[in-house]
Amino acid sequence: MPTPHPESWIRVTPQGLYCEPGDFFIDPMAGAPRAIVSHGHSDHARPDHGAVLATPETLAIMTARLGEGRAGRSQQALGYHQPLTVGEVRVTLVPAGHVLGSAQVVLEWQNSRIVVSGDYKRQPDPTCAPFEPVPCDVFVTEATFALPVFRHPPAGQEIRRLLDSLALFPERAHLVGCYALGKCQRLIALLRAAGWQRPIYLHGAQQSMCALYERFGIPLGELLPVPRPEKRGATVLAGELVLAPPSAEANPWARRLADPVTAVASGWMRVRQRAKARGVELPLIVSDHVDWDDLLASIAEVGAPEVWVTHGREEALIHALAGRGVRGRALHLLGREEEESGEAALDLAGEEGAA
Amino acid sequence: MSLPAFAELLERLLFTPGRNAKLALLKRWFATQPDPDRGVALAAIAGELRFSTAKPSLVRDLVATRVDPVLLAWSHDYVGDLAETVALIWPEPPARPNRPPPDLSEVVETLELLPKSEVPARMAEWLDVLDAGGRLALIKLVTGGLRVGASARLARQALADWAGQPVEEVEEVWHGVPPPYLPLFRWLEGKGPRPDPRDAPVFRSPMLAQPLEAPDIAALDHAAFRAEWKWDGVRVQAAAGPGGRRLWSRTGEDMSGAFPEILEAMDFHAVVDGELLVMREGGAVAPFADLQQRLNRKVVGPKMLKDHPAGLRLYDLLFENGEDLRALPFDTRRERLEGWFARTRPERMDLSPQIAFVSLDQLGALRDGARAAGIEGLMLKRGDAPYVAGRPKGLWWKWKRAPLSIDAVLMYAQRGHGKRSSTYSDYTFGLWRPDGQGGEELVPVGKAYSGYTDQELVWLDRWIRNHTLSRFGPVREVEKALVLEIVFDAAQRSARHKSGVALRFPRIARLRADKPAAEADRLESLMAMLEKGRE
Numbered sequence A: 001m002p003t004p005h006p007e008s009w010i011r012v013t014p015q016g017l018y019c020e021p022g023d024f025f026i027d028p029m030a031g032a033p034r035a036i037v038s039h040g041h042s043d044h045a046r047p048d049h050g051a052v053l054a055t056p057e058t059l060a061i062m063t064a065r066l067g068e069g070r071a072g073r074s075q076q077a078l079g080y081h082q083p084l085t086v087g088e089v090r091v092t093l094v095p096a097g098h099v100l101g102s103a104q105v106v107l108e109w110q111n112s113r114i115v116v117s118g119d120y121k122r123q124p125d126p127t128c129a130p131f132e133p134v135p136c137d138v139f140v141t142e143a144t145f146a147l148p149v150f151r152h153p154p155a156g157q158e159i160r161r162l163l164d165s166l167a168l169f170p171e172r173a174h175l176v177g178c179y180a181l182g183k184c185q186r187l188i189a190l191l192r193a194a195g196w197q198r199p200i201y202l203h204g205a206q207q208s209m210c211a212l213y214e215r216f217g218i219p220l221g222e223l224l225p226v227p228r229p230e231k232r233g234a235t236v237l238a239g240e241l242v243l244a245p246p247s248a249e250a251n252p253w254a255r256r257l258a259d260p261v262t263a264v265a266s267g268w269m270r271v272r273q274r275a276k277a278r279g280v281e282l283p284l285i286v287s288d289h290v291d292w293d294d295l296l297a298s299i300a301e302v303g304a305p306e307v308w309v310t311h312g313r314e315e316a317l318i319h320a321l322a323g324r325g326v327r328g329r330a331l332h333l334l335g336r337e338e339e340e341s342g343e344a345a346l347d348l349a350g351e352e353g354a355a
Numbered sequence B: 001m002s003l004p005a006f007a008e009l010l011e012r013l014l015f016t017p018g019r020n021a022k023l024a025l026l027k028r029w030f031a032t033q034p035d036p037d038r039g040v041a042l043a044a045i046a047g048e049l050r051f052s053t054a055k056p057s058l059v060r061d062l063v064a065t066r067v068d069p070v071l072l073a074w075s076h077d078y079v080g081d082l083a084e085t086v087a088l089i090w091p092e093p094p095a096r097p098n099r100p101p102p103d104l105s106e107v108v109e110t111l112e113l114l115p116k117s118e119v120p121a122r123m124a125e126w127l128d129v130l131d132a133g134g135r136l137a138l139i140k141l142v143t144g145g146l147r148v149g150a151s152a153r154l155a156r157q158a159l160a161d162w163a164g165q166p167v168e169e170v171e172e173v174w175h176g177v178p179p180p181y182l183p184l185f186r187w188l189e190g191k192g193p194r195p196d197p198r199d200a201p202v203f204r205s206p207m208l209a210q211p212l213e214a215p216d217i218a219a220l221d222h223a224a225f226r227a228e229w230k231w232d233g234v235r236v237q238a239a240a241g242p243g244g245r246r247l248w249s250r251t252g253e254d255m256s257g258a259f260p261e262i263l264e265a266m267d268f269h270a271v272v273d274g275e276l277l278v279m280r281e282g283g284a285v286a287p288f289a290d291l292q293q294r295l296n297r298k299v300v301g302p303k304m305l306k307d308h309p310a311g312l313r314l315y316d317l318l319f320e321n322g323e324d325l326r327a328l329p330f331d332t333r334r335e336r337l338e339g340w341f342a343r344t345r346p347e348r349m350d351l352s353p354q355i356a357f358v359s360l361d362q363l364g365a366l367r368d369g370a371r372a373a374g375i376e377g378l379m380l381k382r383g384d385a386p387y388v389a390g391r392p393k394g395l396w397w398k399w400k401r402a403p404l405s406i407d408a409v410l411m412y413a414q415r416g417h418g419k420r421s422s423t424y425s426d427y428t429f430g431l432w433r434p435d436g437q438g439g440e441e442l443v444p445v446g447k448a449y450s451g452y453t454d455q456e457l458v459w460l461d462r463w464i465r466n467h468t469l470s471r472f473g474p475v476r477e478v479e480k481a482l483v484l485e486i487v488f489d490a491a492q493r494s495a496r497h498k499s500g501v502a503l504r505f506p507r508i509a510r511l512r513a514d515k516p517a518a519e520a521d522r523l524e525s526l527m528a529m530l531e532k533g534r535e
């Protein structure tokens, strides 16, 4: 029996990627009847689906973020490496190394295999299981950092730069802007590994995800809320580390901190103009997405003759793949953001911010 | 010490807005880095390292041999800056070559000695062993595009702080010691004698005046003081002698290259203190905006020299034929200055006249009447005062004429830097003018970021957040509803401003939340305040 081409059974619809023989969507827009969700970031895990299939961690994250009742009318947890047949399709979740619970969705139908990788990275991350390459006929990938200028240095090196700054400016607070799910906990774990044993202070927006990670057995050490100064106009947390949503430094909330060094941990910090435009004093290049080299290496490892690109800089990736004899195809999926750009997070955090 | 450490220092200086933070970064550099690299880095920061070895095209050609041209073009398009693109995109060899990254001094020495034809290959070798930060520093260093987030002046201040010496001491020695400044570091570390500048045209820290406020006026013994006009130019120090010629700014920046005609006229062996001005025929002083045009460029063309000729108005003599006059009283120095000037007659220079007066009231009237271009007010100098570096109390006073004022409307606000990064502290304000369709429109006339109290700042920040129309980056456009009383020292015609006028030292005097925006001033009232040429 000839192997069907994946395009014949997986389609791009306005609501997202749809798998016909399984009758489900992957990371669809809000309100899909049946969804498999790769991980808990808001551009992948949307509210009000009918049935949701995801890892137990992702289901917990969705419930925490979207609220009870909005994270799928029915939820089905599926652990890594446990194949499950949905309709005619065999579904397996495999670690993606992106954030806690993040999974590549491996789909098999009539001897054809397609891997929807969601978001993923190859750098080690103590807070989630590492990416595992799965050989496949079609690899579906994002292309957030798909330009050869994006090469993330080892995260440990960036953590050392942060600790070095703390040593040089003991009279200043260090405010690190980072995404609340994943980046925040990874930074904390890396700081602990680098020997930072003091309490780490959290903006209100970061607290619930940290608590959730700890419930899943990832130790983060002592975490405290950012206190209010005792007197009006006084400042707090000189020499301490504060983690907050990106751009929190622009909110009046930040005025309570002692002359803060504003740091931002993001893959975009690689480009100076981006760091300069944000007014960042200490740009830290730490990303939960693959950089250019890891993107190409991962595609080579899975050996797929065809790569579908969901969003990002697809033209550069497709150009590079063509030179390697791989067919690239841009899916132009709607609703995917540059989640690390952080501008959206500013408004989420609110003008006064949570205390 | 290797290039990557220098790269990290540069990176942090560039992104750090705070002066104290920059000083801390530099002090640690001096304390922890070995010679000669700490001095080479200092020279790079102070702008005293210059190469002509490599053009940006060299780097472009090099990277083209290693990177797909399409990806390079897209990357360049995304990043903007070519040097940064190359630094980021340079493919890292799968295994780093087993050589350490080069020392900063090694790079500098090699580039001075290496034949030009061998530079590309050597550059490629270096690029292969550096990380992105190191590559960027190398490329910028070699192609002469190094932008440093610290001035030479700040670097000298850090040097002085680190060594526990007054900055004036460092200033006097600084320009007499070439990079990498080994005798300077030896002296600062207490391991060697103070370097002797001898006849080198070094910078001497200038004597500065204090603003004269009402309580001081009452206590002033007017007979002890001499008066001069306060010129609205740039304070400079002209040092010339057998060791060379230099034109120094008030902060010790070397301005020689920008004012070749002044340098040419410095055919003497002396150090004089004076005001750099654009002077038209007959010594008429041009508005500050004209001088600004000269200051903005490092190299001047013949047209600029002809249209904006610079002159020097002298008011003090610090050295004559190697003799240090700074300990002498002002009156004696003035006599020496006049005598020296009469004998030397340097071109493009004249003496700042002394103003005779019998009472402070009379002086006050003179000050208020002075609305000619180029005059900011009066200087009062004690006749018996020596020339003391810094801002000594009670010896020199600056008595600025009363500021002008307008009521303007707040148009845009921008977040500040460092401590003010969460606060909208920079304000663009405008005045009304006809919009050509029978209505009125606001035209921006200036920017102010000072003058308010802490409480007013908090109030303004809140008002801006509550009245935002649109946002772009750190800037907010606000409802045109808040009137600010702006004071400024002068209004000058300017072709570079949309309104056609530029304000000198605008600052916020009062918030006029009580006043309706429609009653703010009109552009024509500001135009009526424009400086006349000197009568």
Ligand SMILES: [Zn+2]
Pocket: A039, A041, A044, A098, A119, A339
């Ligand atoms: Zn994600």
Ligand SMILES: [Zn+2]
Pocket: A041, A043, A044, A119, A336, A337, A339
């Ligand atoms: Zn995503």
